[in-house]
Amino acid sequence: MFSVSVRTFVSGIILLLFSVAAKAQTKPPAEAELTTFYDQLNAYRTARYQPLPDLEALQLPSTFSGADLRALHLQDRHIVRVDLVYTAFRLNPTFNQRQLNLSRIRNLAAGVPGLLQDESVTWTLVEQTGCNSPTECQPFFHGFVVYVARHATAATSRADLDSLTRKLRILEKKRPKAAKKSPGKKVACNLPISRFSNRQMARSLRRYYHCSQRDVQLVKFDLTVAADGTIKTVKVLPSARPVCTAELEEAIRRSVAFNSGFPVAGKMFPFSAKGVVRLPIGPLQLLGEADMGFTTFALPDSAARLYRVFLKKKNKQHKNDYCEARITKAGELLAASDTAAVELPLPPDAGVVTRVMQRHPEWSKEVVVTDATGSMFPYTYDLLAWLQLSALEEPKTFVFFNDGNDQPDKDKRVGKTGGFHHVKTDSYEAIKNKLIETMKAGGGGDAPENDAEALLYAQQLAGPDASPDLILIADNYTFPRDAKLLKNTTAQVRIILCGVHDYINPKYLALARKHGFTLHTIEGDIENLSKLLEGETITIQGQQYQVTKDGFKLMQKT
Template sequence: MMRVFIGLLLPLLLLSGGIARAQSPVSETELVAFYDQLNAYQTPQYRPLPALEQLRLPATFSGADLNALHLGERQIVRIDLVYTAYRLNPSFSQRQLNLSRIRNLAGLTPGLLHDETITWTLVEQTGCNSPAECQPYFHGFVVYVAPRYSAATSRADLDSLTRKLAAFAKTRPAAKKGRKPSGKKVACNLPASRYSIRQMARSVHRSYRCSLDAPQIVRFKMTVDEHGATQAVELLPTSQPICAPELTEALRQSIVFASGFPIDRGRFPFLVKGEVRLPLGSLQLLGRPDLAITGFALPDSVARRYRLTLRKKDKRDYCEARLTKAGELLAAADTAAENMPLPPDAGVVAQVLRRHPEWDKEVVVTDVTGSMFPYTYDLLTWLQLSALEDEKTFVFFNDGNDQPDKDKRSGKTGGLYHVKTDSYEAIKSKLVEAMKAGGGGDAPENDAEALLYARQLTSDSTDLILIADNYTFPRDTKLLKNTTAHVKIILCGVQDYINPRYLALARRHGFSLHTIEGDIQDLSKLVEGETITIQGQQYQVTRDGFKLVSKT
C-alpha cells in the first residue's frame, strides 16, 4: 500500500549518488533554462500516482519540515510541482512563484537540479475558481521515491515469483514440441466491416479536403466496442501538418464494423490499426485504395482465455482460437497474481508481444531489477503460454551484480546474463540467476550496456527488444551514440505519460516505443518546435528532446 509522507527531503537526496556528486549552486540563468524545459500539464485536481511511494512538501515548507522525516534507503524518481490556475490578482505571476519555490528547494538540497535521473513536472489544477474552492487543493512539491533494491531485497521477490509461477504451471503446463495444442478449437474470424476497403477509402476521400504540400502515409488506430461501434480514433505521430481533426472525423465516419470481434459465440471489443496515404486519390491510377487495415488486437483477458493467435498467412490476416475448459487460462492468471501488487499495465509485455507475432527472430533484452518484478512475472507467464518454435536469445541485466553505486562505471557495470534456447525452464533458470545476483541499487540502470552486449551475440541485422522501466531512464545511453541497432522498447509503468527522455532516445536513434495502448514509431521524422499528440498527451519537440505540454 502506498504511504504519504510530509516533510524531509534532505536525507533522501544525500543518498542519491548523482546529487551527492553535484555540489555547485544553480545560477539564475541555469534555473530559468531548467524551468523552461520542464514537463507541464493541466488537470482538474491533482491525483498522485498509485504505484509509487510519495512524500508531500507543502509550498510553505520550512527548515523544520526538512528535519522531520527519515527515509532510509530510498531514492527520488520524480518531482511534481503542483499549483492551481485560479488567480485572485490578475497581475500575479505563477512562473515567478514557481521559480522561487524551486530555487528555495534547490538551495537546501545541493545538486538536486543536476540529477538527470529525476523527472520533473509542473501540474496546474483547473478545478477551482475561488479562494474557498481552491483551499483544499494541494499546493507544493510531490516527490515520488523508490526503494534501493539489492540481492537481499530481491530474494523475497524471487520467493513470491517462484510460488506464483508454480501455481500458474499447475493449471497450464508448458507446451512441448510435437504435442497436440491443448483446448478445443473454436470459431474465430476477423471482424467484418460494413463496406469494402475501396468503399471506405472513397468515403474518406469525400469527407477529407485538407490541402497538403507533400505526400505522406498517416498511421491510425481505432478502438471498437463489442457491438462494432467506434469509440475513439487516434492518429499516430506525423511530422507534417495533416488537418488532424478533419482526418480523424473522416476515418470515424468511413470505417464502420458490423460487430465486435467474433470468437466462438461471443463478440468482443478490439483495436484496429491502419494507414491512409495522403493526398487522397494518389493511388487511383494504379487501381489501389488509399486506405489499408494493417492489424487487429484484443484485450489481454480475451487473448489469454482463448489462446488467441493473429497472424499473416499468404499476405492475409487470419485468426485462430482455442478454448480451454471454463476459462482455464484467464482463471489461472488471476489466481497466480492474487495478492500480488500489480500496476495497471502489468500485462504490457504479453500484450505487446501478442500484438506483434512477427517479432519471432528478435533478441529480448530485459531489466530484472526489483522495480521490474511485475513485468518479469508477465514475461515468464507469456513464455509458458507461448511455446517457442525456434531458439531465441534472452539477455537479462541487474545493473552490476549488487556492486556499490559509486563503483559503477558506464559500459563496465556488468550484471549481464544471456541464454539462447527454446526451453522455458532454461530461460526461467537464467532469469532467476540474474535476479539472485543483484537487485539494481539506484534507480537508473545499465540498459545501453546490455543492448550492446546483446548486439555482440547476434548478427547486425537482428532487431533487439528492450523491456524497460518508464519511471527511470538509463544512466548510460551515451554508449549508443554510434549504434546502428534497431531497437523496439517495451515501456513498463506508463501510467500518466511517457517519459520524454525515452521519446528523445527513440527520435535520436530511430527506435520505436511500445506501450499497452499502442506503438509509437517514426519519431525521427519530427522537427524541433513541432507539437504532436501521443496516446492522448501532447509533447513538444525541443532542442534537447521532448517535453510534455498538455495532458488529458
Template sequence: MFAHVAQAQTPLPEAALNTFYDQLNAYRTARYEPLPDLEALQLPSTFSGADLRALHLTERHIVRVDLVYTAFRLNPAFNQRQLNLSRIRNLAAGLPGLLTDESITWTLVEQTGCASPTACQPFFHGFVVYVTRHATAATSRADLDSLTRKLRLLEKKRPKSAKKAPGKKVACNLPFTRLTNRQMARNLRGAYRCPERPAQIVKFELTVDEHGATRSVRVLPPAKPLCTAELEEALRQSIVFASGFPINRRQFPFIVRGAVRLPMGPWQVVGQPDLAFTSFSLPDSVARLYRVFLKKKNPQHKHDYCEARITRAGELLADTAAAEEMPLPPDANVVTRVMQRHPEWSKEVVVTDVTGSMFPYTYDLLAWLQLSALQDEKTFVFFNDGNDQPDKDKRVGKTGGLYQVRTDRYETIRDKLIETMKAGGGGDAPENDAEALLYARQLTAADSTDLILIADNYTFPRDAKLLKNTTAHVRIILCGVRDYINPRYLALARKHGFSLHTIEGDIEDLSKLLEGEIITIQGQQYQVTGDGFKLVQKT
C-alpha cells in the first residue's frame, strides 16, 4: 500500500470528494488524545512531502486516519468543511489510492476545549495516521515464539484437579489517588461547567496504566442529556491516581468504575457524595498470576481493601525471566468473555484470522479452549491470507491460506493453528475473511449451522462482496474495539442479518433499522446511511 509518495496526481473530482466526506465518521471531544495501543504518526496541517515520506509506508500500512481540528473560529463566516476538504485533497494527492482503500477508517474530530487563539494554539491540528507494520517472515517467527512461550506457561499452570490450591498470600492494596474523594469532587465541580444538569446518577469508567496515568475516560450513556465530552474531560482532570494497582511489590494497569451525582453541590447529604468509586478490575493476564479479592470495609478496616494470593503461574513467571508477559490490548480477552457469555454456542463452526494483527486474540482463543474442555467435536477454520504470497498476487475468492480441523482435542486444534501461522503472516491489512467463511460453510453438513468469525475491528475484509448471496448466519466477534465499532462491520451485519459481539455486549437486529435512523450502540451514536453507517457522536 502506498509504495511511494507521488510528486503529482490528478485531482479527485469535486463531487466524488464531497461524497466521500459526507460519509466520514465524526465526533466532538474537549481535546484529542491519540489511541494508546496503536502506532500513531502525526501530520501537521502544513505537512510536506518530507513528512509523507517519513511515514515509511513501504514497511507498514495505514489502518485509520483522523483529521483533527478545533471548533473555535474568529470569523463566523469561516468554512471548516472547505478547509477540511482541501486538506484531504492534499493528502490524497501525496498518497495515491488513499481514498479508495476500503480497509482504512476515517474520522473527523472536532476539539471543543479552547475558546481563543491563544488557548487553541497548543491543540493539535492536522492528520493523525495510525499504522501497523507489514507482517513478514521475521515478525511471524517472533509471534510464533511468543505464542509458544505463553502457551507453555499456560499449560504448566493448568490445574490437575478441579480444586484450586489456595496459593501463597501476597501484599495487595487498592490504587492510591493523589487527593481524597472529597477534594476530587470539589475539583470536579469546578471543572465541569455544563448548562444541562438534570438530577441523575451518571456512571463512568477509567482505564489506568501501571504508572497511574489515565489512558481513557468513558461516561456510560446517561438517562438524561448532559455535556458528555465536558464531563469526561473534567473527570480526567480531577481523578488522578498516584500508582497502578499494587500487588506483590509490582504495579499493574486496572479499570476503575464509579458514579457522579448530578447536580453537584456541597457534601451535605450523608451517604450521597458527588463522586464515588464502585469497583476495580484487573486484566485477565494479571488474574492468571494472582487471585485478587476486593473486600468491603469492616470494623477492622476503615476503607475498602483487597487480598491477593499468588498462583502457580505467578510463581513460574517470577522464576522464569524468558516468560515475560507481552503487552496486550485492553480487550485481549474478548474471545473468552464472549464465549463465556454464550455457552449455548456449542455447535457453531469457528472461523478465525491468525495473521500478525490478531496475535493477542489467537492466544486468547487457545487459552479459552484449554480451560473450557470441549465436550463434542468442533470445526475450526484458520486463515492466514494467502500463505505469504505477495499482496499484488492475491485474488478475491482465490487467496488461499485456509486450514481446517474437526476435533474435541485442544492439542490438535493448537497444532493446526500453529501450522497455519507458520505458513503465512498476512502481509497487508485487509484479509480474506469472506473466502474463509464460505469455505467453512461448505464443510458443514447442516445449512442451519451458524458460523463464528473472530475478526479485527479495524481491518475490514477485502472480499466482503463474496457474501452477496450467503444465507449463513454469522456471529462476528470483533477484536480491537478501542473507541468505536467500525461502521463497515455494522453495515455488513445489517445487510446480511449477522450479529456483532464485543467485550461489552451483543449487537443484534441491525437489519430492522431504517435509513436515516440514529441509534446508540455501547455509548456511541451511529446514523444509518444509504451506504451503511457512520459515527455521528462519540460519547
C-alpha cells in the first residue's frame, strides 16, 4: 500500500478476500448500493487509532483470511460498530484508497451476510496521519475493528439484578444525621503517579504541537484515565485566544502517561485530571516545570460515594503535593460485603440520568420510558438513585422494557416484540419493584432493542386524545432496530443518551432531526437539530458532524 512494489501484494490481498467471499456463498452487494453506502459513512482523521475503551473490540487485519473471519464468529455476535482503519501515507500519489476500502467492505459484507443492511450498526472510516514512511506506518493497524456488545443471557441478567439489588440496599440505608456524622476512618491514599515530570511532558508537547497560532496564554485541559492508567479522553477547554484544538489534544495524549489509576484504600480507581499548558511552547532549553502540569485530580462519582479524598499542597512534612482519604458510610457497608460480587465497572457517565434530571426540574409530567436490558444496568441504578433523592410530588408513569421477555432473537418481529412493564405511582418502592420485575422477565438478548415500540406503547397508555411528552433513557451505542415505527408519532421525545464517551451516535442525531426530538447527555442538551440544513456542519461536544441527505456523518474531532 505504500509503494508501487507493494501494489502486487495488495492485489494478492484483494484476490484472497474475493476467495473468502466466494466460500461464504453470499451474493455481494450491488456496486451502486455499495457506493451509496460508502458515501454516507462517518469519517475522521487521527494521528493513531485508539480503540474505544467501553466495548469489546475484535481486530480483523486487512490481510485477514477466511479462517480469521470464521474464528471471530461475527455472524453470532451483536455488532454495534465497525471501523475501517488505514493510514493516509502513500508513496504513489495515484494510489486509490477509496477503491481499496470499497473492496474491503464488499468482502467483509460477503463474509457476514446482512451486515450492510443492519441499521443498528455504525460504520466509520478512520484515517491515521501519524506516520510518514513505510517503516513508521508498519506498526500502525490496518483493517477492521469490529465492536460487539454483550449478549444478555439468563445468567448475566441474574448477575445484573443481584448487583443492582445489593447497590440499592446500600443506597437505601438511612443516612446518619449531620450532627452525628463521623468524619470517617482514614485510609491510604496516593496521587496518581505520572511516568514523566512536568518538564518532560512539556518537551514532548513541543515535539508534537506545531500550531501556527502563537498567542501567549494558559490553556486548560481535562483528562479521563482508566484504572490501569490508560488515557481515555483528552479535552482542551475553550481559551481566550485561538489554538489548534485537535492537534493540541492529540499532543497532550501522546505526552501524558500514568503508571496506574488513582490508588485509594488498596484499590485502583479510574480518575479525572485537570491540567494547564503554557502556549506557545518555548525552546527546549528554556522549558521548565511551569510550562505544563496538573492542577487537580478527582475520583468518579461512583468511587467518590465510597471515599472522601482531600488534595493537599506540599509543606514541610511533604516534599510534593499529596492526598488524604477517608472512607464513607457507604464505603464501610461495601467493604463489609462481598465487594468482588457487588461492583461491576461503572462507565464515566454513570450519573447521566441524575445530572440531566437535575438540569430539568420542569420535566414533571413526562412519561419515563427506560431500557431495562443488561447493557443499561448502571443507568437504571442511577434512575432509582435519583428517584430516591428527589421524591415525586405526584404520580408519574414509568414504562420499563426488556426487548421481549427473553423471547428468542429469531422470533422477534418489529412492532411485535413486547416486554413492557409499566406503573403509574409516586412511590419509589413501587417503581423499584416494577423495574426488578422487568429485569427478572428478560435481559434483552441481542444488542439492538425495541425502543420505538416502547415509546408507542407509552403513548397509548396516555389515551387516544393525548400527545404526551416522553423521556427515553437509551443506549447510545445500540440504535433501536425499530426506529421506522416512529414515522407518524406526534409525541415530543427527550432522549437521555447513556454511554456517550467518544461520540454521539449519528443515527440518534438523525432521528432527533427528523422528528424534532431533543438529545441530552451528561455534558449538555442538544436541541433544534431540525433547523439544520443539508450540508451544514455542526460541532457537538468536541466532534464535528455533517448533515447529509440521509442523516448525519461523524466527520472530525475538533
